[in-house]
Amino acid sequence: MKIAKDIKELKDAISKFSGSVGFVPTMGALHQGHLSLIQKARAENDNVVVSIFVNPTQFLPGEDLDKYPRREEADKKICEVAGVDILFMPEISSMYHSDEVKLKAPSYLGYILEGNRRPGHFDGVVQIVMKLLNLVQPDRAYFGKKDAQQLVILQKMAKDLFLPYEIVPVETVREDDGLALSSRNVYLSAEERERALSISRALKAASRLIMAGEFSSEVIEAKMSEIMKDIDVEYIAIVDRDFRPLKKVKIQNSIILVAAKVGKTRLIDNLWV
Amino acid sequence: MKIAKDIKELKDAISKFSGSVGFVPTMGALHQGHLSLIQKARAENDNVVVSIFVNPTQFLPGEDLDKYPRREEADKKICEVAGVDILFMPEISSMYHSDEVKLKAPSYLGYILEGNRRPGHFDGVVQIVMKLLNLVQPDRAYFGKKDAQQLVILQKMAKDLFLPYEIVPVETVREDDGLALSSRNVYLSAEERERALSISRALKAASRLIMAGEFSSEVIEAKMSEIMKDIDVEYIAIVDRDFRPLKKVKIQNSIILVAAKVGKTRLIDNLWV
Numbered sequence: 001m002k003i004a005k006d007i008k009e010l011k012d013a014i015s016k017f018s019g020s021v022g023f024v025p026t027m028g029a030l031h032q033g034h035l036s037l038i039q040k041a042r043a044e045n046d047n048v049v050v051s052i053f054v055n056p057t058q059f060l061p062g063e064d065l066d067k068y069p070r071r072e073e074a075d076k077k078i079c080e081v082a083g084v085d086i087l088f089m090p091e092i093s094s095m096y097h098s099d100e101v102k103l104k105a106p107s108y109l110g111y112i113l114e115g116n117r118r119p120g121h122f123d124g125v126v127q128i129v130m131k132l133l134n135l136v137q138p139d140r141a142y143f144g145k146k147d148a149q150q151l152v153i154l155q156k157m158a159k160d161l162f163l164p165y166e167i168v169p170v171e172t173v174r175e176d177d178g179l180a181l182s183s184r185n186v187y188l189s190a191e192e193r194e195r196a197l198s199i200s201r202a203l204k205a206a207s208r209l210i211m212a213g214e215f216s217s218e219v220i221e222a223k224m225s226e227i228m229k230d231i232d233v234e235y236i237a238i239v240d241r242d243f244r245p246l247k248k249v250k251i252q253n254s255i256i257l258v259a260a261k262v263g264k265t266r267l268i269d270n271l272w273v
Numbered sequence: 274m275k276i277a278k279d280i281k282e283l284k285d286a287i288s289k290f291s292g293s294v295g296f297v298p299t300m301g302a303l304h305q306g307h308l309s310l311i312q313k314a315r316a317e318n319d320n321v322v323v324s325i326f327v328n329p330t331q332f333l334p335g336e337d338l339d340k341y342p343r344r345e346e347a348d349k350k351i352c353e354v355a356g357v358d359i360l361f362m363p364e365i366s367s368m369y370h371s372d373e374v375k376l377k378a379p380s381y382l383g384y385i386l387e388g389n390r391r392p393g394h395f396d397g398v399v400q401i402v403m404k405l406l407n408l409v410q411p412d413r414a415y416f417g418k419k420d421a422q423q424l425v426i427l428q429k430m431a432k433d434l435f436l437p438y439e440i441v442p443v444e445t446v447r448e449d450d451g452l453a454l455s456s457r458n459v460y461l462s463a464e465e466r467e468r469a470l471s472i473s474r475a476l477k478a479a480s481r482l483i484m485a486g487e488f489s490s491e492v493i494e495a496k497m498s499e500i501m502k503d504i505d506v507e508y509i510a511i512v513d514r515d516f517r518p519l520k521k522v523k524i525q526n527s528i529i530l531v532a533a534k535v536g537k538t539r540l541i542d543n544l545w546v
Contacts, residue, residue, distance in 0.1 A: 097429075097432065099379040099382065100379060100433040101376055101377065101378060101379055101426070101429055101430040101433045101434060102379075103374060103375070103376055103377075104374065104375045104377060106372040106373060106374055106375075109372065126374055130434055131433075131434055134435040134437055135435045137437055153374070156373075156374055157374040159370065160373040160374045160404075161374060161376075161403055161404055162280075162404050162407040163407055164407055164410055
């Protein structure tokens with residue numbers, strides 16, 4: 001595995017590729033969720049590039065940029081073992097210039113739910129993902145369905161700007177007890193982790209209701225609220241794949257989203273129906 | 274020459290290319306200036322794509338979008354004769370979606386001079402050029418130095434977003450008497466055309482002053498103002514290649530810019546020093 005510390009090293013290493021390229025952009029602190037992205041990229045492409053870049057422009061003032069978990073050596077090992085060809089770890093200064101041409105997330109999709117809570121976050125996401133995609137020029141780029149809104153925005157970016165890269169969604173990976181994997185899970189105490197399980201339980205309950213023929217968003221949300229009564233639920237949303245609110249779940253075109261705080265840790269999870 | 278009326282036709286035609294691709298995006302009403310872009314693209318690439326698309330998002334309310342000159346049949350003939358391989362003429366509806374991921378021109382470079390006069394114009398330019406570049410995926414895209422600010426903004430876009438396309442500047446083409454070619458020249462009456470010549474005369478006078486060792490922007494601008502006293506000068510600017518104002522001309526790193534109204538027609542011209 002080649003570790004590319006700057007753009008020139010990345011370009012040099014990519015120039016030796018032949019065949020298709022799969023790309024997994026990450027912010028490091030790799031876990032089983034990232035690994036499943038890498039494995040899918042590995043299975044579907046001749047070459048695999050992973051980037052680790054904690055992108056400052058997607059953190060808002062007061063967010064956890066400085067204390068975002070960093071585990072460089074472990075991350076390198078994980079990539080090596082997973083068969084990554086190039087691990088790209090650039091400095092911030094090489095990725096940004098002064099007074100840039102900027103990308104803005106869609107005004108609806110970029111500013112509801114996660115975007116309402118974190119205004120400007122998705123502008124930072126589209127800016128850095130656009131840069132990374134153009135540097136790597138992959139055939140396919142892999143993103144987790146756990147960050148559902150991010151995934152839908154990136155798919156919209158690819159469509160709106162006619163990007164010649166395929167955005168590939170990857171299933172959420174869960175612990176045996178259902179907790180969706182997240183780099184932020186490390187912040188949870190044992191007691192908080194136990195309470196956090198109510199999120200995936202609520203989503204499972206929603207799934208069971210739908211399979212039993214209950215499509216009313218109101219009924220489903222009430223059941224989910226009840227299950228998550230011991231954590232600080234920020235929102236439950238039932239939306240279509242364009243994130244328009246639904247009164248009734250539509251099979252094959254719905255996402256059920258939850259954001260909640262457990263102690264000081266903010267968690268998100270969702271179910272694609 | 275293949276005329277591609279939609280994105281599918283464009284993609285199909287491009288898929289038959291082998292070798293390098295040169296691209297000339299235009300708004301039609303082709304003149305000798307466009308032809309020089311096409312000829313340069315033809316000389317430097319195995320394949321040449323020209324687009325004709327009068328992009329609505331770069332016109333401000335009240336500007337001349339509806340009466341922007343359209344000469345489809347003549348344009349086709351010019352491209353055919355110039356050896357263009359694909360002429361891409363898409364409908365507006367196929368190029369834009371609802372609530373898009375948007376590009377914004379740099380906040381300084383995009384909002385001074387032309388951007389001050391036409392706020393938002395360069396946002397529309399970067400949006401459409403990004404789309405067209407991604408659709409054509411050229412090795413090189415050609416833009417005229419006459420639209421100096423547009424050219425510098427597009428070069429900045431390519432740099433900031435790490436676009437894998439080269440932005441190639443092309444010299445301004447002039448009539449024998451010095452008038453810079455522009456699609457808007459057709460609006461000039463004979464008398465206005467005569468007065469419009471003072472713009473290129475003022476730039477030539479600036480050039481002579483500099484060659485004689487006079488680098489003071491104040492002195493050069495005063496001389497230019499005097500020459501252009503019979504037209505409605507909007508601005509004279511002497512800037513570096515990042516469009517920062519200069520008190521003294523710097524050889525190899527200056528642009529002298531003029532915008533003026535002659536009758537109802539707004540003209541721009543410049544000199545790269």
